[in-house]
Amino acid sequence: MTSKKAGRLVVVSNRVGDPRKAAAGGLAVALGDALASSGGMWFGWSGKVVEGGAPGEGELHRQRAGAVQLVTIDLSQADHDTYYAGYSNQALWPAFHYRLDLADFAAGFFAGYQRVNRLFARKLAPLLRPDDVIWVHDYHLIPLADELRALGCKQRIGFFLHIPLPPPPILAAIPGHQWLMRSFFAYDLVGLQAKSDADHFARFVQEEAGATALGDGGFEALGRQVVARAYPIGIDVEEFQRLASSTESRQTESLLKKQYGHRRLLVGVDRLDYSKGLPQRFRAFRELLANYPENRDSATLIQIASPTRENVAAYDTLRHELEGLAGEINGDYGELDWLPIRYLHRVWARRRLPALYRCSHVALVTPLRDGMNLVAKEYVAMQDEADPGVLVLSRFAGAAEQMREALLVNPYDIPATAQTIQRALRMPVEERRERHAVLLKQIQEHDVHDWSRRFLDDLSSVASRPL
Numbered sequence: 001m002t003s004k005k006a007g008r009l010v011v012v013s014n015r016v017g018d019p020r021k022a023a024a025g026g027l028a029v030a031l032g033d034a035l036a037s038s039g040g041m042w043f044g045w046s047g048k049v050v051e052g053g054a055p056g057e058g059e060l061h062r063q064r065a066g067a068v069q070l071v072t073i074d075l076s077q078a079d080h081d082t083y084y085a086g087y088s089n090q091a092l093w094p095a096f097h098y099r100l101d102l103a104d105f106a107a108g109f110f111a112g113y114q115r116v117n118r119l120f121a122r123k124l125a126p127l128l129r130p131d132d133v134i135w136v137h138d139y140h141l142i143p144l145a146d147e148l149r150a151l152g153c154k155q156r157i158g159f160f161l162h163i164p165l166p167p168p169p170i171l172a173a174i175p176g177h178q179w180l181m182r183s184f185f186a187y188d189l190v191g192l193q194a195k196s197d198a199d200h201f202a203r204f205v206q207e208e209a210g211a212t213a214l215g216d217g218g219f220e221a222l223g224r225q226v227v228a229r230a231y232p233i234g235i236d237v238e239e240f241q242r243l244a245s246s247t248e249s250r251q252t253e254s255l256l257k258k259q260y261g262h263r264r265l266l267v268g269v270d271r272l273d274y275s276k277g278l279p280q281r282f283r284a285f286r287e288l289l290a291n292y293p294e295n296r297d298s299a300t301l302i303q304i305a306s307p308t309r310e311n312v313a314a315y316d317t318l319r320h321e322l323e324g325l326a327g328e329i330n331g332d333y334g335e336l337d338w339l340p341i342r343y344l345h346r347v348w349a350r351r352r353l354p355a356l357y358r359c360s361h362v363a364l365v366t367p368l369r370d371g372m373n374l375v376a377k378e379y380v381a382m383q384d385e386a387d388p389g390v391l392v393l394s395r396f397a398g399a400a401e402q403m404r405e406a407l408l409v410n411p412y413d414i415p416a417t418a419q420t421i422q423r424a425l426r427m428p429v430e431e432r433r434e435r436h437a438v439l440l441k442q443i444q445e446h447d448v449h450d451w452s453r454r455f456l457d458d459l460s461s462v463a464s465r466p467l
Protein backbone atom coordinates (compact mmCIF):
# COMPACT_ATOMS: atom_id res chain seq x y z
CA MET A 1 0.00 0.00 0.00
CA THR A 2 1.53 3.33 -0.99
CA SER A 3 -1.29 5.43 0.40
CA LYS A 4 -0.38 8.55 2.39
CA LYS A 5 -2.88 7.64 5.09
CA ALA A 6 -1.56 7.65 8.62
CA GLY A 7 -4.05 5.72 10.69
CA ARG A 8 -5.48 2.25 10.81
CA LEU A 9 -7.95 1.34 8.07
CA VAL A 10 -11.39 0.25 9.22
CA VAL A 11 -13.60 -1.25 6.51
CA VAL A 12 -17.33 -1.61 7.13
CA SER A 13 -19.57 -3.60 4.81
CA ASN A 14 -22.66 -5.75 5.11
CA ARG A 15 -20.66 -8.97 4.75
CA VAL A 16 -17.11 -9.56 5.88
CA GLY A 17 -14.73 -11.84 3.97
CA ASP A 18 -11.53 -13.46 5.09
CA PRO A 19 -9.01 -11.61 2.90
CA ARG A 20 -6.65 -14.60 2.93
CA LYS A 21 -9.10 -16.81 1.07
CA ALA A 22 -9.20 -16.55 -2.72
CA ALA A 23 -12.83 -17.73 -2.65
CA ALA A 24 -13.71 -14.45 -0.94
CA GLY A 25 -13.25 -12.70 -4.30
CA GLY A 26 -11.26 -9.78 -5.67
CA LEU A 27 -12.73 -7.12 -3.40
CA ALA A 28 -11.75 -8.99 -0.23
CA VAL A 29 -8.29 -9.55 -1.67
CA ALA A 30 -7.88 -5.87 -2.56
CA LEU A 31 -9.19 -4.57 0.74
CA GLY A 32 -7.13 -7.26 2.45
CA ASP A 33 -3.92 -5.62 1.21
CA ALA A 34 -4.95 -2.22 2.49
CA LEU A 35 -6.22 -3.69 5.77
CA ALA A 36 -3.18 -5.84 6.46
CA SER A 37 -0.66 -3.06 5.84
CA SER A 38 -2.29 -0.89 8.50
CA GLY A 39 -3.21 -3.68 10.95
CA GLY A 40 -6.80 -2.84 10.18
CA MET A 41 -10.24 -3.99 11.13
CA TRP A 42 -13.17 -5.23 9.01
CA PHE A 43 -16.60 -4.84 10.57
CA GLY A 44 -19.95 -6.20 9.37
CA TRP A 45 -22.79 -8.69 9.73
CA SER A 46 -21.72 -12.23 10.71
CA GLY A 47 -24.27 -13.78 8.32
CA LYS A 48 -26.03 -15.32 11.34
CA VAL A 49 -29.71 -14.63 11.96
CA VAL A 50 -30.94 -15.12 15.52
CA GLU A 51 -34.56 -16.26 15.63
CA GLY A 52 -36.39 -14.48 18.43
CA GLY A 53 -33.45 -12.09 18.95
CA ALA A 54 -34.24 -8.55 20.10
CA PRO A 55 -34.39 -6.01 17.22
CA GLY A 56 -31.51 -3.53 17.33
CA GLU A 57 -29.31 -5.93 19.31
CA GLY A 58 -26.71 -8.51 18.30
CA GLU A 59 -23.78 -10.43 19.67
CA LEU A 60 -20.31 -9.32 18.58
CA HIS A 61 -17.66 -11.82 17.40
CA ARG A 62 -13.96 -11.12 17.04
CA GLN A 63 -11.58 -13.16 14.94
CA ARG A 64 -8.09 -12.65 13.57
CA ALA A 65 -7.21 -13.17 9.92
CA GLY A 66 -3.46 -12.61 9.86
CA ALA A 67 -2.81 -8.95 10.58
CA VAL A 68 -6.48 -8.09 10.16
CA GLN A 69 -9.13 -8.13 12.85
CA LEU A 70 -12.57 -9.33 11.71
CA VAL A 71 -15.40 -8.09 13.91
CA THR A 72 -18.88 -9.32 13.07
CA ILE A 73 -22.30 -8.95 14.57
CA ASP A 74 -25.35 -11.23 14.52
CA LEU A 75 -28.74 -9.88 13.45
CA SER A 76 -32.13 -10.67 14.88
CA GLN A 77 -34.66 -12.18 12.48
CA ALA A 78 -36.68 -8.95 12.52
CA ASP A 79 -33.60 -6.85 11.68
CA HIS A 80 -32.53 -9.20 8.91
CA ASP A 81 -35.99 -9.16 7.34
CA THR A 82 -36.39 -5.38 7.41
CA TYR A 83 -32.85 -4.03 7.02
CA TYR A 84 -31.38 -6.64 4.66
CA ALA A 85 -34.14 -8.49 2.80
CA GLY A 86 -36.45 -5.48 3.17
CA TYR A 87 -35.12 -1.97 2.71
CA SER A 88 -31.71 -2.84 1.22
CA ASN A 89 -32.88 -5.43 -1.28
CA GLN A 90 -36.53 -4.58 -1.92
CA ALA A 91 -36.36 -0.78 -1.81
CA LEU A 92 -32.84 0.53 -2.49
CA TRP A 93 -31.62 -2.22 -4.85
CA PRO A 94 -34.55 -1.94 -7.29
CA ALA A 95 -34.80 1.86 -7.03
CA PHE A 96 -31.07 2.36 -7.64
CA HIS A 97 -31.32 0.02 -10.64
CA TYR A 98 -34.13 2.18 -12.08
CA ARG A 99 -36.84 -0.37 -11.15
CA LEU A 100 -39.26 1.70 -9.08
CA ASP A 101 -41.96 -0.73 -10.26
CA LEU A 102 -40.33 -3.47 -8.17
CA ALA A 103 -39.59 -1.34 -5.12
CA ASP A 104 -41.44 -1.89 -1.85
CA PHE A 105 -41.15 1.11 0.46
CA ALA A 106 -42.95 -0.43 3.45
CA ALA A 107 -42.44 1.79 6.48
CA GLY A 108 -41.26 -1.13 8.61
CA PHE A 109 -38.41 -1.75 6.17
CA PHE A 110 -37.02 1.74 6.60
CA ALA A 111 -37.32 1.58 10.40
CA GLY A 112 -35.28 -1.65 10.37
CA TYR A 113 -32.69 -0.13 8.04
CA GLN A 114 -32.18 2.80 10.38
CA ARG A 115 -32.16 0.55 13.44
CA VAL A 116 -29.41 -1.68 12.05
CA ASN A 117 -27.29 1.25 10.88
CA ARG A 118 -27.63 2.66 14.39
CA LEU A 119 -26.71 -0.74 15.86
CA PHE A 120 -23.60 -0.97 13.66
CA ALA A 121 -22.58 2.56 14.72
CA ARG A 122 -23.17 1.86 18.42
CA LYS A 123 -21.06 -1.31 18.34
CA LEU A 124 -18.35 0.11 16.11
CA ALA A 125 -17.81 3.51 17.77
CA PRO A 126 -16.18 2.17 20.97
CA LEU A 127 -13.71 0.14 18.88
CA LEU A 128 -12.45 3.16 16.93
CA ARG A 129 -9.20 5.05 17.49
CA PRO A 130 -8.94 8.81 16.85
CA ASP A 131 -6.69 8.46 13.81
CA ASP A 132 -8.60 5.61 12.15
CA VAL A 133 -9.68 6.02 8.55
CA ILE A 134 -13.09 4.45 7.98
CA TRP A 135 -14.25 3.11 4.61
CA VAL A 136 -17.94 2.15 4.41
CA HIS A 137 -19.21 0.02 1.51
CA ASP A 138 -22.48 -0.06 -0.33
CA TYR A 139 -26.16 0.68 -0.16
CA HIS A 140 -26.86 -1.32 3.01
CA LEU A 141 -24.95 1.23 5.06
CA ILE A 142 -25.52 4.66 3.53
CA PRO A 143 -26.58 6.29 6.86
CA LEU A 144 -23.70 4.79 8.87
CA ALA A 145 -21.48 7.89 8.91
CA ASP A 146 -24.38 10.06 10.05
CA GLU A 147 -25.00 7.64 12.93
CA LEU A 148 -21.29 7.60 13.81
CA ARG A 149 -21.13 11.41 13.71
CA ALA A 150 -24.13 11.54 16.08
CA LEU A 151 -22.03 9.49 18.51
CA GLY A 152 -19.20 12.03 18.27
CA CYS A 153 -16.93 10.25 15.74
CA LYS A 154 -14.67 12.78 14.03
CA GLN A 155 -12.55 10.36 11.97
CA ARG A 156 -12.30 10.56 8.21
CA ILE A 157 -15.08 8.48 6.73
CA GLY A 158 -15.38 7.49 3.09
CA PHE A 159 -18.22 5.69 1.31
CA PHE A 160 -18.22 3.64 -1.88
CA LEU A 161 -21.43 2.78 -3.70
CA HIS A 162 -21.01 -0.46 -5.66
CA ILE A 163 -24.33 -0.10 -7.49
CA PRO A 164 -25.50 2.71 -9.80
CA LEU A 165 -26.83 6.01 -8.51
CA PRO A 166 -29.94 6.84 -10.57
CA PRO A 167 -30.85 10.32 -11.80
CA PRO A 168 -32.55 12.81 -9.43
CA PRO A 169 -36.21 12.13 -10.40
CA ILE A 170 -35.78 8.45 -9.47
CA LEU A 171 -34.00 9.22 -6.19
CA ALA A 172 -36.68 11.79 -5.39
CA ALA A 173 -39.34 9.07 -5.75
CA ILE A 174 -37.95 7.29 -2.68
CA PRO A 175 -40.30 8.23 0.15
CA GLY A 176 -38.55 10.47 2.68
CA HIS A 177 -35.47 10.62 0.45
CA GLN A 178 -34.13 13.62 2.41
CA TRP A 179 -32.29 11.15 4.65
CA LEU A 180 -30.08 10.35 1.68
CA MET A 181 -28.80 13.89 1.54
CA ARG A 182 -28.02 14.07 5.25
CA SER A 183 -26.29 10.70 4.98
CA PHE A 184 -24.07 11.60 2.03
CA PHE A 185 -22.99 14.86 3.64
CA ALA A 186 -21.82 13.01 6.77
CA TYR A 187 -18.99 11.48 4.69
CA ASP A 188 -15.76 13.18 3.67
CA LEU A 189 -15.59 11.33 0.36
CA VAL A 190 -18.29 9.54 -1.62
CA GLY A 191 -17.04 7.20 -4.36
CA LEU A 192 -19.24 6.15 -7.26
CA GLN A 193 -18.60 3.60 -9.99
CA ALA A 194 -19.04 5.68 -13.13
CA LYS A 195 -18.92 9.26 -14.29
CA SER A 196 -22.65 9.08 -15.03
CA ASP A 197 -23.28 8.17 -11.35
CA ALA A 198 -21.13 11.11 -10.21
CA ASP A 199 -23.12 13.39 -12.53
CA HIS A 200 -26.36 12.13 -10.98
CA PHE A 201 -24.95 12.80 -7.53
CA ALA A 202 -24.00 16.36 -8.49
CA ARG A 203 -27.44 17.07 -9.92
CA PHE A 204 -29.24 15.46 -6.99
CA VAL A 205 -27.45 17.42 -4.25
CA GLN A 206 -27.77 20.68 -6.17
CA GLU A 207 -31.41 20.25 -7.16
CA GLU A 208 -32.70 18.69 -3.94
CA ALA A 209 -30.49 20.28 -1.24
CA GLY A 210 -29.48 23.49 -2.99
CA ALA A 211 -25.83 22.40 -2.61
CA THR A 212 -23.10 24.71 -3.89
CA ALA A 213 -20.55 23.11 -6.21
CA LEU A 214 -16.99 23.81 -4.99
CA GLY A 215 -15.24 22.23 -8.00
CA ASP A 216 -13.36 18.94 -8.33
CA GLY A 217 -16.36 17.00 -6.99
CA GLY A 218 -16.75 19.13 -3.85
CA PHE A 219 -20.19 20.24 -2.60
CA GLU A 220 -21.41 22.25 0.34
CA ALA A 221 -24.87 21.99 1.89
CA LEU A 222 -26.50 21.52 5.30
CA GLY A 223 -23.47 23.22 6.89
CA ARG A 224 -21.23 20.40 5.66
CA GLN A 225 -18.92 19.60 2.77
CA VAL A 226 -18.48 16.39 0.82
CA VAL A 227 -16.42 15.36 -2.19
CA ALA A 228 -18.05 12.91 -4.66
CA ARG A 229 -16.08 11.40 -7.55
CA ALA A 230 -16.06 8.36 -9.81
CA TYR A 231 -13.68 5.53 -8.86
CA PRO A 232 -14.44 2.69 -11.31
CA ILE A 233 -13.68 -0.58 -9.53
CA GLY A 234 -11.34 -3.07 -11.22
CA ILE A 235 -10.33 -6.69 -10.74
CA ASP A 236 -7.14 -8.25 -9.44
CA VAL A 237 -5.86 -9.29 -12.86
CA GLU A 238 -2.90 -11.25 -11.55
CA GLU A 239 -4.86 -13.07 -8.86
CA PHE A 240 -7.37 -14.08 -11.49
CA GLN A 241 -4.71 -15.25 -13.90
CA ARG A 242 -3.18 -17.29 -11.07
CA LEU A 243 -6.54 -18.97 -10.48
CA ALA A 244 -6.37 -20.17 -14.08
CA SER A 245 -3.46 -22.43 -13.24
CA SER A 246 -5.31 -24.19 -10.41
CA THR A 247 -5.98 -27.88 -10.88
CA GLU A 248 -9.73 -27.32 -10.87
CA SER A 249 -9.47 -24.73 -13.60
CA ARG A 250 -7.29 -26.93 -15.77
CA GLN A 251 -9.59 -29.92 -15.31
CA THR A 252 -12.61 -27.79 -16.22
CA GLU A 253 -10.79 -26.48 -19.30
CA SER A 254 -10.05 -29.96 -20.63
CA LEU A 255 -13.63 -31.07 -19.93
CA LEU A 256 -15.03 -28.07 -21.80
CA LYS A 257 -12.68 -28.60 -24.73
CA LYS A 258 -13.68 -32.26 -24.96
CA GLN A 259 -17.40 -31.51 -24.76
CA TYR A 260 -17.56 -28.34 -26.84
CA GLY A 261 -14.35 -28.27 -28.89
CA HIS A 262 -16.29 -28.40 -32.18
CA ARG A 263 -18.90 -25.81 -31.09
CA ARG A 264 -18.91 -22.03 -30.73
CA LEU A 265 -19.25 -21.33 -27.02
CA LEU A 266 -20.89 -18.23 -25.56
CA VAL A 267 -20.83 -17.58 -21.84
CA GLY A 268 -22.85 -15.62 -19.31
CA VAL A 269 -21.98 -15.51 -15.59
CA ASP A 270 -24.29 -13.64 -13.28
CA ARG A 271 -26.17 -13.68 -10.06
CA LEU A 272 -29.77 -14.49 -10.92
CA ASP A 273 -30.92 -10.88 -10.65
CA TYR A 274 -33.43 -8.88 -12.67
CA SER A 275 -30.82 -6.15 -13.20
CA LYS A 276 -28.69 -8.55 -15.26
CA GLY A 277 -31.01 -8.68 -18.29
CA LEU A 278 -31.10 -12.47 -18.50
CA PRO A 279 -34.48 -12.95 -20.24
CA GLN A 280 -33.49 -10.33 -22.83
CA ARG A 281 -30.18 -12.19 -23.32
CA PHE A 282 -31.96 -15.51 -23.88
CA ARG A 283 -34.33 -13.86 -26.35
CA ALA A 284 -31.41 -12.31 -28.26
CA PHE A 285 -29.78 -15.73 -28.41
CA ARG A 286 -33.02 -17.24 -29.76
CA GLU A 287 -33.11 -14.47 -32.38
CA LEU A 288 -29.52 -15.31 -33.32
CA LEU A 289 -30.53 -18.93 -33.97
CA ALA A 290 -33.63 -17.84 -35.88
CA ASN A 291 -31.98 -15.18 -38.06
CA TYR A 292 -28.57 -16.74 -38.62
CA PRO A 293 -29.21 -20.48 -39.13
CA GLU A 294 -25.52 -21.26 -39.61
CA ASN A 295 -25.27 -21.07 -35.80
CA ARG A 296 -27.66 -23.96 -35.31
CA ASP A 297 -26.05 -27.16 -34.18
CA SER A 298 -23.05 -25.07 -33.17
CA ALA A 299 -23.51 -21.98 -31.00
CA THR A 300 -23.98 -22.99 -27.35
CA LEU A 301 -24.72 -20.56 -24.56
CA ILE A 302 -23.51 -21.62 -21.13
CA GLN A 303 -25.34 -19.44 -18.65
CA ILE A 304 -24.38 -19.70 -14.99
CA ALA A 305 -26.90 -17.90 -12.83
CA SER A 306 -26.19 -18.26 -9.13
CA PRO A 307 -29.16 -18.23 -6.75
CA THR A 308 -29.48 -15.02 -4.79
CA ARG A 309 -32.08 -13.38 -2.49
CA GLU A 310 -34.38 -16.34 -2.98
CA ASN A 311 -36.89 -15.20 -0.38
CA VAL A 312 -37.76 -12.12 -2.48
CA ALA A 313 -40.72 -12.72 -4.83
CA ALA A 314 -39.28 -10.88 -7.88
CA TYR A 315 -36.39 -13.36 -7.97
CA ASP A 316 -38.71 -16.34 -8.00
CA THR A 317 -40.66 -14.90 -10.94
CA LEU A 318 -37.41 -14.34 -12.82
CA ARG A 319 -36.25 -17.89 -12.18
CA HIS A 320 -39.44 -19.30 -13.64
CA GLU A 321 -39.26 -17.02 -16.65
CA LEU A 322 -35.70 -18.12 -17.41
CA GLU A 323 -36.44 -21.81 -16.95
CA GLY A 324 -39.37 -21.40 -19.35
CA LEU A 325 -37.29 -19.57 -21.94
CA ALA A 326 -34.38 -22.03 -21.78
CA GLY A 327 -36.83 -24.92 -22.14
CA GLU A 328 -38.57 -23.30 -25.13
CA ILE A 329 -35.33 -22.50 -26.96
CA ASN A 330 -33.89 -25.96 -26.33
CA GLY A 331 -37.19 -27.54 -27.38
CA ASP A 332 -37.44 -25.48 -30.59
CA TYR A 333 -33.84 -25.69 -31.74
CA GLY A 334 -32.13 -28.54 -29.87
CA GLU A 335 -30.94 -31.72 -31.56
CA LEU A 336 -30.22 -35.13 -30.08
CA ASP A 337 -26.57 -34.17 -29.69
CA TRP A 338 -26.83 -30.39 -29.27
CA LEU A 339 -28.63 -28.19 -26.76
CA PRO A 340 -28.41 -24.46 -27.53
CA ILE A 341 -28.60 -23.33 -23.88
CA ARG A 342 -26.91 -24.88 -20.88
CA TYR A 343 -28.56 -23.05 -18.04
CA LEU A 344 -27.01 -23.79 -14.65
CA HIS A 345 -28.82 -22.34 -11.66
CA ARG A 346 -26.10 -22.72 -9.06
CA VAL A 347 -23.00 -21.17 -7.60
CA TRP A 348 -20.00 -21.80 -9.79
CA ALA A 349 -16.70 -22.19 -7.91
CA ARG A 350 -14.52 -19.15 -8.44
CA ARG A 351 -11.56 -21.39 -9.28
CA ARG A 352 -13.44 -22.84 -12.24
CA LEU A 353 -14.40 -19.49 -13.76
CA PRO A 354 -11.14 -18.87 -15.66
CA ALA A 355 -11.60 -22.08 -17.67
CA LEU A 356 -15.11 -21.13 -18.64
CA TYR A 357 -14.01 -17.68 -19.78
CA ARG A 358 -11.02 -19.01 -21.65
CA CYS A 359 -12.98 -21.60 -23.62
CA SER A 360 -15.72 -19.16 -24.70
CA HIS A 361 -15.58 -17.37 -28.04
CA VAL A 362 -18.00 -14.69 -26.86
CA ALA A 363 -19.04 -13.36 -23.45
CA LEU A 364 -22.53 -11.93 -23.09
CA VAL A 365 -22.48 -9.27 -20.37
CA THR A 366 -25.76 -7.56 -21.03
CA PRO A 367 -27.24 -6.11 -17.82
CA LEU A 368 -30.11 -3.65 -18.02
CA ARG A 369 -28.26 -1.69 -15.39
CA ASP A 370 -25.08 -2.47 -13.45
CA GLY A 371 -22.80 -0.42 -11.21
CA MET A 372 -19.70 -1.81 -12.93
CA ASN A 373 -19.83 -5.56 -13.77
CA LEU A 374 -16.63 -7.40 -13.01
CA VAL A 375 -17.44 -10.40 -15.17
CA ALA A 376 -16.69 -8.22 -18.23
CA LYS A 377 -13.20 -7.51 -16.87
CA GLU A 378 -12.57 -11.09 -15.75
CA TYR A 379 -13.44 -12.36 -19.22
CA VAL A 380 -10.95 -10.03 -20.89
CA ALA A 381 -8.24 -10.95 -18.36
CA MET A 382 -8.56 -14.64 -19.21
CA GLN A 383 -8.35 -14.51 -23.00
CA ASP A 384 -5.51 -15.93 -25.03
CA GLU A 385 -3.88 -12.81 -26.52
CA ALA A 386 -3.19 -14.60 -29.82
CA ASP A 387 -6.78 -15.80 -30.27
CA PRO A 388 -9.01 -13.81 -27.92
CA GLY A 389 -12.76 -14.01 -27.56
CA VAL A 390 -15.11 -11.06 -27.99
CA LEU A 391 -16.92 -9.20 -25.23
CA VAL A 392 -20.50 -8.15 -25.96
CA LEU A 393 -21.24 -5.55 -23.30
CA SER A 394 -24.35 -3.60 -22.37
CA ARG A 395 -23.99 0.13 -22.70
CA PHE A 396 -25.82 0.31 -19.35
CA ALA A 397 -23.08 -1.42 -17.35
CA GLY A 398 -20.71 0.98 -15.58
CA ALA A 399 -17.90 -0.97 -17.30
CA ALA A 400 -19.03 0.40 -20.68
CA GLU A 401 -17.57 3.82 -19.83
CA GLN A 402 -14.10 2.30 -19.73
CA MET A 403 -14.40 -0.63 -22.13
CA ARG A 404 -15.19 1.11 -25.40
CA GLU A 405 -13.49 -1.58 -27.51
CA ALA A 406 -16.06 -4.16 -26.47
CA LEU A 407 -19.08 -4.52 -28.78
CA LEU A 408 -21.56 -2.30 -26.97
CA VAL A 409 -25.26 -3.17 -27.13
CA ASN A 410 -28.60 -1.90 -25.92
CA PRO A 411 -29.96 -5.07 -24.26
CA TYR A 412 -33.56 -3.91 -24.71
CA ASP A 413 -33.04 -4.01 -28.48
CA ILE A 414 -33.19 -7.75 -29.03
CA PRO A 415 -32.71 -7.89 -32.86
CA ALA A 416 -29.75 -5.49 -32.67
CA THR A 417 -28.21 -7.52 -29.86
CA ALA A 418 -28.60 -10.72 -31.91
CA GLN A 419 -26.92 -8.99 -34.85
CA THR A 420 -24.03 -7.89 -32.62
CA ILE A 421 -23.60 -11.42 -31.26
CA GLN A 422 -23.40 -12.63 -34.85
CA ARG A 423 -20.74 -10.01 -35.56
CA ALA A 424 -18.81 -11.16 -32.47
CA LEU A 425 -18.95 -14.79 -33.60
CA ARG A 426 -17.67 -13.85 -37.05
CA MET A 427 -15.05 -11.27 -36.07
CA PRO A 428 -11.68 -11.80 -37.80
CA VAL A 429 -8.76 -12.62 -35.54
CA GLU A 430 -6.87 -9.34 -36.31
CA GLU A 431 -9.78 -7.24 -35.10
CA ARG A 432 -10.26 -9.45 -32.05
CA ARG A 433 -6.60 -9.04 -31.14
CA GLU A 434 -6.67 -5.27 -31.58
CA ARG A 435 -9.76 -4.83 -29.45
CA HIS A 436 -8.55 -7.24 -26.79
CA ALA A 437 -5.12 -5.59 -26.46
CA VAL A 438 -6.70 -2.21 -25.69
CA LEU A 439 -9.18 -3.72 -23.24
CA LEU A 440 -6.52 -5.75 -21.44
CA LYS A 441 -4.25 -2.73 -21.03
CA GLN A 442 -7.17 -0.80 -19.58
CA ILE A 443 -8.05 -3.41 -16.96
CA GLN A 444 -4.40 -3.98 -16.05
CA GLU A 445 -3.76 -0.29 -15.52
CA HIS A 446 -6.97 0.24 -13.58
CA ASP A 447 -7.05 -2.83 -11.41
CA VAL A 448 -8.62 -3.21 -8.00
CA HIS A 449 -5.41 -2.24 -6.21
CA ASP A 450 -5.22 1.01 -8.16
CA TRP A 451 -8.89 1.59 -7.27
CA SER A 452 -8.44 1.17 -3.51
CA ARG A 453 -5.20 3.18 -3.54
CA ARG A 454 -6.80 6.08 -5.38
CA PHE A 455 -9.81 6.11 -3.07
CA LEU A 456 -7.77 5.94 0.12
CA ASP A 457 -5.27 8.55 -1.07
CA ASP A 458 -8.13 10.92 -1.84
CA LEU A 459 -9.83 10.14 1.46
CA SER A 460 -6.70 11.12 3.33
CA SER A 461 -6.24 14.30 1.31
CA VAL A 462 -9.73 15.78 0.81
CA ALA A 463 -10.19 18.88 2.90
CA SER A 464 -11.57 18.02 6.32
CA ARG A 465 -15.01 19.54 6.56
CA PRO A 466 -16.57 21.30 9.55
CA LEU A 467 -19.01 19.21 11.58
Ligand code: ADQ
Nearest residue numbers: 162233269270271304305306347348370371372373374375
Ligand atom coordinates in the same frame (compact mmCIF):
# COMPACT_ATOMS: atom_id res chain seq x y z
P1 ADQ B 1 -22.59 -8.08 -8.51
O1 ADQ B 1 -23.96 -7.61 -8.87
O2 ADQ B 1 -22.52 -9.33 -7.71
O3 ADQ B 1 -21.77 -6.94 -7.76
P2 ADQ B 1 -20.51 -8.52 -10.71
O4 ADQ B 1 -19.62 -7.35 -10.72
O5 ADQ B 1 -20.93 -9.01 -12.05
O6 ADQ B 1 -21.85 -8.26 -9.93
O7 ADQ B 1 -19.84 -9.80 -10.00
C1 ADQ B 1 -19.11 -9.74 -8.85
C2 ADQ B 1 -18.29 -11.03 -8.69
O8 ADQ B 1 -19.14 -12.16 -8.52
C3 ADQ B 1 -17.38 -11.34 -9.88
O9 ADQ B 1 -16.11 -11.66 -9.38
C4 ADQ B 1 -18.02 -12.56 -10.54
O10 ADQ B 1 -17.10 -13.44 -11.10
C5 ADQ B 1 -18.74 -13.22 -9.38
N1 ADQ B 1 -19.93 -13.93 -9.88
C6 ADQ B 1 -21.03 -13.39 -10.43
N2 ADQ B 1 -21.90 -14.35 -10.78
C7 ADQ B 1 -21.34 -15.52 -10.46
C8 ADQ B 1 -21.74 -16.91 -10.57
N3 ADQ B 1 -22.91 -17.24 -11.13
N4 ADQ B 1 -20.89 -17.85 -10.13
C9 ADQ B 1 -19.70 -17.51 -9.59
N5 ADQ B 1 -19.27 -16.25 -9.45
C10 ADQ B 1 -20.06 -15.26 -9.87
C11 ADQ B 1 -21.96 -5.57 -7.36
C12 ADQ B 1 -22.51 -4.63 -8.44
C13 ADQ B 1 -21.62 -4.65 -9.68
C14 ADQ B 1 -20.18 -4.33 -9.30
C15 ADQ B 1 -19.71 -5.19 -8.12
C16 ADQ B 1 -18.34 -4.72 -7.59
O11 ADQ B 1 -23.84 -5.01 -8.80
O12 ADQ B 1 -22.07 -3.72 -10.64
O13 ADQ B 1 -19.33 -4.57 -10.40
O14 ADQ B 1 -20.63 -5.11 -7.04
O15 ADQ B 1 -18.37 -3.38 -7.22
